[in-house]
Amino acid sequence: MAVLVFTENWDGKFKKLSFELVSYAQKVAEKLNVPVVALSIGEVAEDELKKLGDYGADKILSVTNEYLKTLDNQMYTKVISEVAQKENAKVILFSHNNTGKALAPRLSVKLKAALGSGLIDLPSVADLFTVHKKVFTGKAFVTMELNSDIKVLTLSQNSFKLISSDNNATIEEYLTDIQESDIKTKVTSTDKETGKLLLTDAEIVVSGGRGMKSPDNWGPIEELAELLGAATACSRPVSDEGWRPHEEHTGQTGKIIAPNLYIAAGISGAIQHLAGISSAKYLVAINTDPDAPIFEAADYGIVGDVHKILPELISIVKESKL
Amino acid sequence: MRVFVCLGNVPDTTTKVKFTENNSVFDNTGVQWVINPWDELALTRAMELKEDSGSSVEKVTVITVGTKSAEPTIRKALAIGADDAIRINAEPTDAYDVAAKLAGVLKNEDIGFVMCGIESCDYNGSAVGGMLSEFLNLPSVSSVSGIEVKGEKVSVSRTIDGGKEIISIDTPFVAIVQKGISIEPRIPAMRGIMMARKKPLNVVEVPDTEVLTSHKSFELPQPKPPCKIVNPENVKELFDLLQNEAKVL
Ligand SMILES: Cc1cc2nc3c(=O)[nH]c(=O)nc-3n(C[C@H](O)[C@H](O)[C@H](O)COP(=O)(O)OP(=O)(O)OC[C@H]3O[C@@H](n4cnc5c(N)ncnc54)[C@H](O)[C@@H]3O)c2cc1C
Numbered sequence: 055m056a057v058l059v060f061t062e063n064w065d066g067k068f069k070k071l072s073f074e075l076v077s078y079a080q081k082v083a084e085k086l087n088v089p090v091v092a093l094s095i096g097e098v099a100e101d102e103l104k105k106l107g108d109y110g111a112d113k114i115l116s117v118t119n120e121y122l123k124t125l126d127n128q129m130y131t132k133v134i135s136e137v138a139q140k141e142n143a144k145v146i147l148f149s150h151n152n153t154g155k156a157l158a159p160r161l162s163v164k165l166k167a168a169l170g171s172g173l174i175d176l177p178s179v180a181d182l183f184t185v186h187k188k189v190f191t192g193k194a195f196v197t198m199e200l201n202s203d204i205k206v207l208t209l210s211q212n213s214f215k216l217i218s219s220d221n222n223a224t225i226e227e228y229l230t231d232i233q234e235s236d237i238k239t240k241v242t243s244t245d246k247e248t249g250k251l252l253l254t255d256a257e258i259v260v261s262g263g264r265g266m267k268s269p270d271n272w273g274p275i276e277e278l279a280e281l282l283g284a285a286t287a288c289s290r291p292v293s294d295e296g297w298r299p300h301e302e303h304t305g306q307t308g309k310i311i312a313p314n315l316y317i318a319a320g321i322s323g324a325i326q327h328l329a330g331i332s333s334a335k336y337l338v339a340i341n342t343d344p345d346a347p348i349f350e351a352a353d354y355g356i357v358g359d360v361h362k363i364l365p366e367l368i369s370i371v372k373e374s375k376l
Numbered sequence: 377m378r379v380f381v382c383l384g385n386v387p388d389t390t391t392k393v394k395f396t397e398n399n400s401v402f403d404n405t406g407v408q409w410v411i412n413p414w415d416e417l418a419l420t421r422a423m424e425l426k427e428d429s430g431s432s433v434e435k436v437t438v439i440t441v442g443t444k445s446a447e448p449t450i451r452k453a454l455a456i457g458a459d460d461a462i463r464i465n466a467e468p469t470d471a472y473d474v475a476a477k478l479a480g481v482l483k484n485e486d487i488g489f490v491m492c493g494i495e496s497c498d499y500n501g502s503a504v505g506g507m508l509s510e511f512l513n514l515p516s517v518s519s520v521s522g523i524e525v526k527g528e529k530v531s532v533s534r535t536i537d538g539g540k541e542i543i544s545i546d547t548p549f550v551a552i553v554q555k556g557i558s559i560e561p562r563i564p565a566m567r568g569i570m571m572a573r574k575k576p577l578n579v580v581e582v583p584d585t586e587v588l589t590s591h592k593s594f595e596l597p598q599p600k601p602p603c604k605i606v607n608p609e610n611v612k613e614l615f616d617l618l619q620n621e622a623k624v625l
Binding site: 064124126127128131150152155156157158159160161162163164166167168169170171172182184187188189190191192193194195196197198199200201202208238239240241242243244245246247248250252254257258282294300301303306307308314315325326329332335336338339349350351352353354355356357358359362363366367370371374376 | 389390393413471502503505509510518519531535536539549552555556559560588590591593595596600603605607611614615619624
């Protein structure tokens, strides 16, 4: 028996969320008293694979089939389910990101396993296997029972701390017989900015709303973000108007994020916007309207004009030489 | 080709949520029901493709698992422009059960492609679309932020971290869609509302399927401590709080 964890890589590298997930796997496995098997699909160097052991993987299986270079939901699911069966995995873990959301539901059907998605802490494995997650886009929490022999779980990003381990994990290659003809989705072109800090990975986010008044006023948002090593975000009307790219739209219908700090400038704090940021550890609001709902959700607030407050904040940050 | 759009019937996004029966059941008294926002965007894109003479999409069908109470939401989708609707007559329980029921009906249909929203804004499972594709044993693409149909050829764009990929795919398949597929959802016009009354809404029964999860209890978040208001003449104080109290800088 085992806990199987699917560790995604980005151009051959793992990210913090991969290590969060393996740390989580380590704790789930401890509860069930079974080992952690990590599965990596794609070209990842041995040094990088070894890092999974530093967070608790006991065994690492690496698949480098040339037809699995880009994500094909159907064939990735097939490989993961083969490995799950071979390792007799009782729990299979994914991150609750684009790839995890693409694969976990398919695997759940393939293995007839209950799915617990977007979890925010460890499952309870006493008499019942129960998991804890947000529902109604952050307006409530549910404790859900999973009633099947095998369980598939996805873990929300930034909701579990890293736990190191001194495991000396073994690395094995896993061969599959996937052929070119098995792949039904063909990636014909890729358009990707490399090196840019992603909104979902950022620990600090500076976000602007309609109160910024015009796309020409985004200079201070970008400058502050740059100084703080933060990503930039925006409210939905801002991206709908084309002031900012859609990738920056946060909220119920955009990105759901969990940074340590979220600075909301000229954002009213509509319930649909808050749905995307309710997991932020600290929320700062800058708004001219003292009755704006954002102040009910914020930890710190300034009732004032963004066009005056942001430049002041920028010079203070510069002086402090963060 | 015929496009199927899966519709979720969900509480309006501004609903104040409450629970009954010892916090084990969502209290739906007074709740306003709407089309799940992503499904509405999917339907909007399906209508655009049907209207585009260069695409072979000729029929758009909406499909829902729900009781009679879901019919106003289905009629709204017909008013937006769907040609017909299928209601699988059952109380929707968990994602596995809903996907199995959808598959039970769709496996007998001639599918161009099926569109599902990335998530429902009630239980936020991000699950039905992926599960449905596996039940149907069809290819799926998720994080889809665009679909183009030129004659019979279909390509989709998939959002990836830091960009996007263009994928060519043969029909039939399942697309799990998010923002970008369309931007503003269509709203029904008076003419659409009149026509919707006469459009077919087929109610079908399917055999019982399995439910693998159950909700034990719900809780509301703890109330937050009140916001600390900083004097706008003293922005430095905000900086100090972030640095020394919150320790996030
Ligand atoms: C189904 C549905 C889904 C939705 N999903 C989302 C979502 O995912 N994300 C999202 O953001 N929205 C979403 N919305 C829209 C949401 O309801 C709000 O309309 C939106 O969040 C408001 O954006 P805003 O705060 O930028 O603009 P506004 O509400 O217009 O607020 C602007 C704020 O700026 C302040 N302001 C003005 N001038 C200044 C100044 N000089 N200095 C400081 N402050 C100033 C004003 O006091 C005001 O509070 C959704 C709506 C629906 C119906």
